[in-house]
Amino acid sequence: MAGFYIHIPFCKQACHYCDFHFSTSVKYKDEMLHALIKEIQLQKNYLNGETIETIYFGGGTPSVLEAGEISRIINTITELHTVASNAEITLEANPDDLNEAKVKALRKTDVNRFSIGIQSFFDDDLIWMNRAHRSNQAEASVKRVQDAGFQNITADLIYGYPLLSDTKWKQNLDKLFELSIPHVSAYSMTVEPQTALAAFINKKKQPPMNDQQSAAQFMVLMQAMTDHGFEHYEISNFCTPGNYSRHNSNYWQGVKYLGIGPSAHSYNSEARQWNIANNAKYMQEIESGKLPAETEELTEENRLNEYIMTSIRTIWGLNLNRLNTIAKGSADELQKAARSYFDKEWIIQKDDTILLTPTGKLYADNIASGLFF
CATH class of the missing domain: 1.10.10.920 (Arc Repressor Mutant, subunit A)
Structure with a gap:
């Protein structure tokens, strides 16, 4: 068994804390889609014919793609590989992208799992993070996806930042439990170099993160999840019984995977490989039939x-x-x-x-x- 990761390097706007590779311009989206499909073709032998058990669209914000564009990528994979009939196919999505028309269109694709980037149900927190959505969109997007028949859903939350009191943190968790989401990924806010948040802190415009606050809110998180019957199956991940993220679990268990797109990483048990984190250079190299990747043999x-x-x-x-x-x-x-x-x-x-x-x-x-x- 093996997995596929597709990196979609586009976002509507830059969250202040994020250091993932992306562009806020979708001007070259069609060209990038062409390059992604061509890389899948160039890399067709990387996994040595292993059956594909999971496909994961990450980023960036994969939900900026149209349903037809997502299907083109999935169809290219299924044409070149054996994909398990029960494969887990996950799409990371921002709440503001999941309008009724988009969800209806996605229902006609092979996507069967959503990872929704909620982060908080409080507007002041979302504004502080420079998120593109608001709290009412977060709740509505979950209900809309559920109403469309999708049950395999995970939501992201962040804790350990100055605006988040313990009371607000508990309310965020209670809202998730109320929405009956079977999987939750919760991350402590970290300050990465070269991000807007790091610059704000360095210029004294924002206070630094508080390790004691993060630790205390992590303990609240663990207890709340236990009380509601969730398994704490990885440091940042919780699920109701059996609802593990199969894709991420494979990472932790050393299963092979192929990463497609700029900055994407791959692993075949003998070496790691990573693509250049530059959209223009990535597309240029792929168009010329070259893989814009470096490789490290594992000792x-x-x-x-x-x-x-x-x-x-x-x-x-x-x-x-x-x-x-x-x-x-x-x-x-x-x-x-x-x-x-x-x-x-x-x-x-x-x-x-x-x-x-x-x-x-x-x-x-x-x-x-x-x-x-």
Whole structure:
């Protein structure tokens, strides 16, 4: 099994916190669509004939595409690959794009899962983030998608920023529960270099993020999700039983995937590959029949560290036997490095698997890096 990721590098406007690759101009959308389809053709042998289990449209804002354009991309994939009959096909969407006509048109495509970028149900927060939608559009978009017959829906929320009081955070979560959304991705606000938010903070126009606030709101998040029957299956991801994101779960479990589009990454178990993050150069290279990508062959140490980094974050944990299949004896070395985390009760071991405790989830990245070889 393998996955496809399609990077759509267009957004209506730039969120202040975002450092993903995109353009706010859709002037060359037709040319980009042509390049994406041509890259799928150029990369047809990358996955060595493995069945495609998931297709994910990310970005950027994939919902700027018309339904017919999305179908053209999916049809190109199905023409060149065997796609599972029950494949999960996800479209990231902003609430303001999901009007009645758009949802009706998307119902006629093979898209069967929506990832809706809500972020907050408060207008002052959305304005602060420079989001293109407002809170009434967020709620309406979810109901519209549900009314059209889509049940496999996930929503994004952000916490840990100055405007978000604990009371507002709880109200955001309550609204999601009220809407009966089966999957939630919640992220702590991070300040990335070269973003508007970073510039505002550097110029003292905005206060810096507060780590204690983020930690406290993360604890509120975990408790609320547990109380409503959600599984905390990855640090930032929660779902009702069985409603995991199959695409993202495959990332964490080391399944092969092909990334299409500018800045997209690919992985085939032996190497990682990433495309240039420049729309004009990407299209120029693709048009000339070249792949605008760099490749890194994975060493044994790379594979060990990648497995540690991805597995420790999940409900399935870090399996010591699998670690030994990558490098014999590595499990013993890791258990020695993990002693201090056991002592702090940040991790526990069940049979041959190491898992984070609720407190340990606050320090997931530090624990992973501390266990690296």
